[in-house]
Amino acid sequence: MAAVDNPVLSVVVAIVSDTTDHPDASHLEPCLAALMQQVGAPAMEIIVPYHPSVDGIARLRHQYAAVRFLEVADLRTYTGRGGSREHHDELRARGLALACGSIVALIEDVGIPPPDWSARLVEAHQGPFGGVGGAIENGIDRPLNWAVYFCDFLRYQNPLPGGESTIASDANVSYKRAALEAIRPVWQEFFHEASVNGALRARGEKLALAPHAVLYQHRQGLRLKAALKERFVWGRSYAATRAALAGTSRRVFWAVLSPLLPGLILARMTLMAWKKRRTLAAFLKALPLTAALTLSWSWGEFVGYVTGRANASGAQAAEAIARGSRTAS
Helix, strand or coil, X not given: CCCCCCCCEEXXXXXXXXXXXXXXXXXXXXXXXXXXXXXXXXXXXXXXXXXXXXXXXXXXXXXXXXXXXXXXXXXXXXXXXXXXXXXXXXXXXXXXXXXXXXXXXXXXXXXXXXXXXXXHHHHHCCCCCCEEXXXXXECCCCHHHHHHHHHHHHHHCCXXXXXXXXCCCCCEEEEEHXXXXXXXXXXXXXXXXXXXXXXXXXXXXXXXXXXXXXXXXXXXXXXXXXXXXXXXXXXXXXXXXXXXXXXXXXXXXXXXHHHHHHHHHHHHHHHHHHHHCCCHHHXXXXXXXXXXXXXXXXXXXXXXXHHCCCCHHHHHHHHHXXXXXXXXX
């Protein structure tokens, strides 16, 4: 694929696999290869914002000359500690700021789009939607991969109800650039999907889900210890962001209810898996691991509510999200 001057679709690829102690581009390479093999694709540009700590980018720059690699060395939220993810939202914002396409998509380096993915997204945007989220499937048949997938993306597994929706995951979502530009203060520092989607709906924009715009999660080399640590850090980060946007009384309320989270989350996932039926056997096989990951997340949430922060940089991100939300309202 050659570089294009007037892209219809801009794809921003966030490197979310950089939460290890020695981040590299091993996940990014197959993702880029899949994007290069799109069939019936619109004029498309690919943007990869990344922190310079990620190894292997120089080789991919040479291999994929048409891709716009953006080195971001001045991230405010990068801690360098394994499991920290606040900087991913900052990287997404940097990539979005460069996008030129009339439609802008966000995916992750651990996601592999099938050949018709980009064409399906553009087709879905023929409707009156400011944002369109696609389905997300697990691509590696291992119990731990299934457990992580069920924790993160079960609600986006097919069968997915197509049409208007209130949710869309930043792991597979696209927006009309005009709609994003109208709420730029919300995402110009940090892209937070709940804040962006909420701001769009507040402006009267519609969100939709497109079941046929599927992306497959390929998380390589997952290990239980690292996955448990990741869930704790991510749960704490999630709680810290919520705490920054809420009052003290609500934060205390959430902290008190945190011990109930594992049972509630597992019950909700079990009901959803039962309704979808497609991967019920995999869900039951992975259930002990899913329960362990859920416990770790819930403990992280509790700590986040009690302390009110994920870390110093996480607090900065939450404050910026709140600032952007106030400006857009």
